[in-house]
Amino acid sequence: MPKFDVMISQDKIAERVREMGAKITKEYAGKPIVVIGVLKGSFLFLADLVRSIENPLTIDFLGVSSYAGTESTGVVKITHDLTKPIAGKHVLIVEDIVDTGLTLQYLVENLKTRNPASLRVACLLDKPSRAKVRVPLEYVGFTIDDEFVVGYGLDYDGLYRNLPHIAIYRGE
Numbered sequence: 001m002p003k004f005d006v007m008i009s010q011d012k013i014a015e016r017v018r019e020m021g022a023k024i025t026k027e028y029a030g031k032p033i034v035v036i037g038v039l040k041g042s043f044l045f046l047a048d049l050v051r052s053i054e055n056p057l058t059i060d061f062l063g064v065s066s067y068a069g070t071e072s073t074g075v076v077k078i079t080h081d082l083t084k085p086i087a088g089k090h091v092l093i094v095e096d097i098v099d100t101g102l103t104l105q106y107l108v109e110n111l112k113t114r115n116p117a118s119l120r121v122a123c124l125l126d127k128p129s130r131a132k133v134r135v136p137l138e139y140v141g142f143t144i145d146d147e148f149v150v151g152y153g154l155d156y157d158g159l160y161r162n163l164p165h166i167a168i169y170r171g172e
């Protein structure tokens, strides 16, 4: 596996994810949560985050893909839908990275139509310099510069999701 420059170490990720879980636990104050992971990039973040949340919770997944090219168009296709209704539930969307914000905007709008009691977003990484739309992000792990990153669930062309840290990808 090629070696990439480490942007965020495994230890720093673990520490921050624990802090996020503690904040979520405090703010939801014992309420049950439906945690929705956005596939595939969020799978490791979600796995660690839920182990730091002490509320009763259930987990569901949404699969999404952008229709065109490498740049997000905002035209998102749901490739795997939720298995249960979320009406009246406290929903927490767990996303790996917010880049243009278009994918998340679509997901938030879509989930709102299903009438959850509340809807919040936890994302590991935010790249605000690339934002085309701003979607409220209640829980953000790290704000990063405009770099393409891989590891800890994030991929380039399907690869490198298994790196334990977040690394900057600058080509092979």
Ligand code: IMP
Residues within 6 Å of the ligand: 041, 072, 074, 095, 096, 097, 098, 099, 100, 101, 102, 103, 104, 147, 148, 149, 150, 154, 155, 156
């Ligand atoms: P957005 O619609 O532009 O916000 O794109 C969000 C999606 O693009 C994320 O969920 C990722 O799947 C992907 N993405 C954006 N930036 C990166 C990156 O730096 N590395 C890996 N995937 C990325």
